[in-house]
Amino acid sequence: MNEVLMIAGMAIATFSIRYVMFGASSRLTLSPAILSALRYVPPVVLTAIVVPEVLLSDGTLYLSYLNARLVGAIAAVTVCALTRNLLLTIVLGMLTFFGWQGLFSPLG
Structure with a gap:
């Protein structure tokens, strides 16, 4: 059961980090130097x-x-x-x- 909770926690953490970045990407403008x-x-x-x-x-x-x-x-x-x-x-x-x-x- 501990393994299932650990995997679920890692999945939630990974999804949350990526969701925040993708959600903010439409409002965030990066400079051409950073994009390069x-x-x-x-x-x-x-x-x-x-x-x-x-x-x-x-x-x-x-x-x-x-x-x-x-x-x-x-x-x-x-x-x-x-x-x-x-x-x-x-x-x-x-x-x-x-x-x-x-x-x-x-x-x-």
């Missing part, structure tokens, strides 16, 4: 999530050719820079990751 800065929020948040997952292993920096996540990320960035095709970037990045992991997991 807000465009960078999604890439920054994604980078903050992905980079530690790619570069850290058990809390230590893992820069090695045996790091399949790093090799897959390098492949994905390269494909993205060359093609600007999201689906191709995801597919080739994942294929590189799984292929590299399959090749070198017995060694690591």
Whole structure:
């Protein structure tokens, strides 16, 4: 029962915070500088999530050719820079990751 109350409380808190912001958004006018800065929020948040997952292993920096996540990320960035095709970037990045992991997991 405590879990249900905790989840309900978190849902109410989350809804309330977002409802207040959406309700006030029609009356609030942001400057062009703030709107321009807000465009960078999604890439920054994604980078903050992905980079530690790619570069850290058990809390230590893992820069090695045996790091399949790093090799897959390098492949994905390269494909993205060359093609600007999201689906191709995801597919080739994942294929590189799984292929590299399959090749070198017995060694690591």
